[in-house]
Amino acid sequence: MPSFNPALRPSDAVGGHRYIHVIGATVFVDDRPGDPTWPRHFLGMLDDEAVWGVDVPHGDDPSYGAATDLYSYYGRASEVEWLVAGRAVQLIDWARTHRFCGRCGAATEAQPHERAMKCPSCGLLAFPRLAPAMITLVTKGAPGADQQALLARGVQFRGPMYSCLAGFVEPGESLEGAVEREVFEEVGLSVGNIQYRGSQPWPFPHSLMVGFRAEWTAGDIVCDPEEIVDAQWFTRDALPSIPPHISIARKLIDAWLVDA
Ligand SMILES: [Zn+2]
Numbered sequence: 001m002p003s004f005n006p007a008l009r010p011s012d013a014v015g016g017h018r019y020i021h022v023i024g025a026t027v028f029v030d031d032r033p034g035d036p037t038w039p040r041h042f043l044g045m046l047d048d049e050a051v052w053g054v055d056v057p058h059g060d061d062p063s064y065g066a067a068t069d070l071y072s073y074y075g076r077a078s079e080v081e082w083l084v085a086g087r088a089v090q091l092i093d094w095a096r097t098h099r100f101c102g103r104c105g106a107a108t109e110a111q112p113h114e115r116a117m118k119c120p121s122c123g124l125l126a127f128p129r130l131a132p133a134m135i136t137l138v139t140k141g142a143p144g145a146d147q148q149a150l151l152a153r154g155v156q157f158r159g160p161m162y163s164c165l166a167g168f169v170e171p172g173e174s175l176e177g178a179v180e181r182e183v184f185e186e187v188g189l190s191v192g193n194i195q196y197r198g199s200q201p202w203p204f205p206h207s208l209m210v211g212f213r214a215e216w217t218a219g220d221i222v223c224d225p226e227e228i229v230d231a232q233w234f235t236r237d238a239l240p241s242i243p244p245h246i247s248i249a250r251k252l253i254d255a256w257l258v259d260a
Contacts (some may be wrong), residue, residue, distance in 0.1 A: 099117075133202070155226070183257065
């Protein structure tokens, strides 16, 4: 399994180069750099390989149609390669959308010693954008075969799939506070014993999913119709259709399945 080091500059021991061309929000990985005028961002070292994100201008396509979105890329690449491709998409999206200062409008400049865009006129710094979002699996009842988990179908889900509850963290809120608020807003339940269970970059386009388990403490399910079509308590032996392996939702559910 290769390891990734998100350095600011290539190390001295570069064994090769890998170019992740970002075409819109799709990626195409190649050992050739493409057009030398295209903006290039160093992403880090994948073992001894220097990895670059190449910002392909709108209208160009060095992949001739072979580029894939990050959903499709999952499973074709290793986990670490997928994470690095997500990093390329996120950093290039950030560079594309922070070319000018948000305060005074002057053109920004990439900083050599940190991952930041700086305004040469007023000094405003812009760092890569990350929107933390919490995702939680709520359980009810004592651990064991009879324990139930809450799974819900969001209004935006395409298929008949059920998943964990999720939502963005608001300014001034802790992650645990976001879990309590979102669960109450979406399904009307109170929860406690909120436990961190891992995180996952979610580059669609710039989230960081923070996963939790929580225990039901009070209330009956009342869905917010703006967000949730249906939510139910499920036992392990009667699960509905659940999300694919790419998602942390699935990892939270899979972990619950084996902990009876
Ligand atoms: Zn400025």
